[in-house]
Amino acid sequence: MYVKKLDENDELLLKQRREKIKEFQEKGVCFSCQNFITGDIFPDDGLIIYEDELVRCQFEKFPRATGQTIMVSKEHYEDISEMPLDLGVHILKISDVIIKLHKEILGAEKVYMCTICDGKRNHLHFQLFPRLKGEKIGYQNFVREEGILMDYQETADLYRKALKNIKL
Numbered sequence: 658m659y660v661k662k663l664d665e666n667d668e669l670l671l672k673q674r675r676e677k678i679k680e681f682q683e684k685g686v687c688f689s690c691q692n693f694i695t696g697d698i699f700p701d702d703g704l705i706i707y708e709d710e711l712v713r714c715q716f717e718k719f720p721r722a723t724g725q726t727i728m729v730s731k732e733h734y735e736d737i738s739e740m741p742l743d744l745g746v747h748i749l750k751i752s753d754v755i756i757k758l759h760k761e762i763l764g765a766e767k768v769y770m771c772t773i774c775d776g777k778r779n780h781l782h783f784q785l786f787p788r789l790k791g792e793k794i795g796y797q798n799f800v801r802e803e804g805i806l807m808d809y810q811e812t813a814d815l816y817r818k819a820l821k822n823i824k825l
């Protein structure tokens with residue numbers, strides 16, 4: 658699994674996704690709730706590595722870091738200020754497993770975590786950013802240029818297998 662620089666066609670796909678999100682936000686519709694119904698904003702494409710009744714965890718198709726992972730709540734909470742603590746604990750337990758897998762499978766030196774959920778209408782989600790050996794440390798890892806995730810199917814299988822028997 659690796660991140661390739663975007664070519665023209667990839668850039669177009671990313672632009673289309675951003676426009677779709679913006680369109681929903683302007684209508685006051687939550688794009689994440691919408692995606693749980695239609696699946697056409699963040700298609701599975703084999704990127705979903707874990708799912709239960711509360712959350713879905715998915716590799717970002719246009720990541721800023723190799724293995725960037727989105728963990729999104731299925732219920733609508735606008736941002737972290739609305740998050741029930743029980744859900745936070747649930748997400749943290751899953752994060753703990755994924756973070757260790759990022760270290761084992763990707764050889765990540767560190768794994769960063771953030772939650773933003775900005776804009777007019779958004780949906781509680783957390784992001785994990787693996788920092789691989791040799792990559793510069795620090796905040797710039799949150800704002801690196803997006804690429805496109807390549808050759809991820811086998812790696813995603815390893816994550817899915819490991820997360821299948823997670824004890825929560």
Ligand SMILES: [Zn+2]
Pocket residue numbers: 687688689690691732733734779780
């Ligand atoms: Zn929502």
